[in-house]
Amino acid sequence: MGINFKNLFTSQKNKSKMGDYQNLDHIDGVAISSISANLYNNSRDDLVMFYFRDGANHASVYTQSKIISENIKWNLSIKNEKVFSLLVNTRNANAFTGLKGFQSMQKLAELVSLGLTEKQKEDDNNPFEITSDQILFGCTGTIGEPYPFEKIKKKLPELFDQIKYTQNKYIWTKAALGIMTTDTKPKLAMAECNIGSSRVKIYGVAKGSGMIQPNMATTLCYIFTDAKISNDILKKLLVKNISNTFNAISCDGDTSTNDMVAIFSTNKATNQKINSISDKKILEFDENLNQVLLDLAKRVVADGEGASKFVTINVNNCSTESDAKKIGFSIANSPLVKTAIAGEDPNWGRIIMAIGKSGIDLDLSKLSVKFGEHKIIINGKLNDKYEENDVKEYMKNYAIDIHVGISTGKKKFTTYTMDLTKKYIEINADYRS
CATH class of the missing domain: 3.60.70.12 (L-amino peptidase D-ALA esterase/amidase)
Incomplete structure (x- = not known):
């Protein structure tokens, strides 16, 4: 070969x-x-x-x-x-x-x-x-x-x-x-x-x-x-x-x-x-x-099937590492999050959704979310200085970093994932062909 x-x-x-x-x-x-x-x-x-x-x-x-x-x-x-x-x-x-x-x-x-x-x-x-x-x-x-x-x-x-x-x-x-x-x-x-x-x-x-x-x-x-x-x-x-x-x-x-x-x-x-x-x-x-x-x-x-983005999800300041891991994988495994990333859409609402469905108790007034260095959510509210066009530009990068702060403790966990593209469907639809 x-x-x-x-x-x-x-x-x-x-x-x-x-x-x-x-x-x-x-x-x-x-x-x-x-x-x-x-x-x-x-x-x-x-x-x-x-x-x-x-x-x-x-x-x-x-x-x-x-x-x-x-x-x-x-x-x-x-x-x-x-x-x-x-x-x-x-x-x-x-x-x-x-x-x-x-x-x-x-x-x-x-x-x-x-x-x-x-x-x-x-x-x-x-x-x-x-x-x-x-x-x-x-x-x-x-x-x-x-x-x-x-x-x-x-x-x-x-x-x-x-x-x-x-x-x-x-x-x-x-x-x-x-x-x-x-x-x-x-x-x-x-x-x-x-x-x-x-x-x-x-x-x-x-x-x-x-x-x-x-x-x-x-x-x-x-x-x-x-x-x-x-x-x-x-x-x-x-x-x-x-x-x-x-x-x-x-x-x-x-x-x-x-x-x-x-x-x-x-x-x-x-x-x-x-x-x-x-x-x-x-x-x-x-x-x-x-x-x-x-x-x-x-x-x-x-090298994930059809991947066009490499995504790192850092979940910080949780009560337990287990809580941080659950939130990280809730985000990583959300088809809505993954398709938004594939489309280079800074749809931060899908991150909020994924955090909420993880089942982890949190104080919304202390929640923070960043895409790269772009602060989107601060103390549970949309950043007054948030500029979507800046984040749209960031989403064009191959490597995307998502940071979530829970502020209930000192434990953290980092999860790695990819986006979900049409190519993933093509690969798995034809897997045995």
Whole structure:
């Protein structure tokens, strides 16, 4: 699959920097293979394997939907401290496929474990015998269609053969492209930081464009680090940092059956053992993990189906963070707000409507609303100096910032969303065509 780097690394949105990509290079302990299994009936990459040659510690958070995909059911059954592979397919969600869908995961896990065990024997002096319960899966695509087990099975030998032990920007980008569905661009992010005196890397890839509304996790996102961190600490770090990153975005208010955010540590770095999430040595890693997750989460919103605007909603001075979050998502998920933004209409009345329907108690005499630096509502009343033409001009920007002040406390929350355009309807009306 060819990659046009000129197009990929140049912003496709007016003033967006979401088209900029960092230089992900090699990370010890991670190998990648990305191929076409013809799941789209064409030659685009649609099957991606992340292979951990010496195993990796891991932690995941999953959708809280009451209907979950068969691959998530499989992943939840895995209790091993280390896993050796994550296999991700696109085009098919393996959701609402019943026993056959789950059995496909069982059979694939067995085939992958056997194939990687042979790969170990070929490439390593001290090979591991990999078992089926050391394999994880990610699936994304259409719900309810039979899982394409035979197509994927047929391509496993090529997938093993194409494993690349040394990574570079091209290989990471190819993998990020291989897990996309309606996305228009791959999503990658990275950071480097210290744990104590040891330098470590944090790399991440994600996919997501539609069916995006967080509930514990959203979309598919995979984080890789060479840090030496236990499963327990990884899980605590992941849960902590999901809150204001992947749980702070919404494209269309819909939570997928397949949502998954996972982190894998290869233990190749020489950092000292971390015994607690409150260990000061982990502070810089914690901050950088949040940075990578937030970067990827914002890229999902910026690439939302049909999006022409990137919207940040800052809700401040609430009694609780929960109240601020409810107001933020009430605004973010309002079709009336989103269409007004798409039309570059400073219809602040729709913001007022969304605040009111959130159900949060407020003192109207203390309410404030700003679009960017333009003060619209002050102390519950329209600003005497409000000039709609100035705000109309502001609404032409790609990035729109909405600020809401409640003045009932000191808690705040920031939500990220997109506008709602005719293109969103076209994409989803033709999704299976």
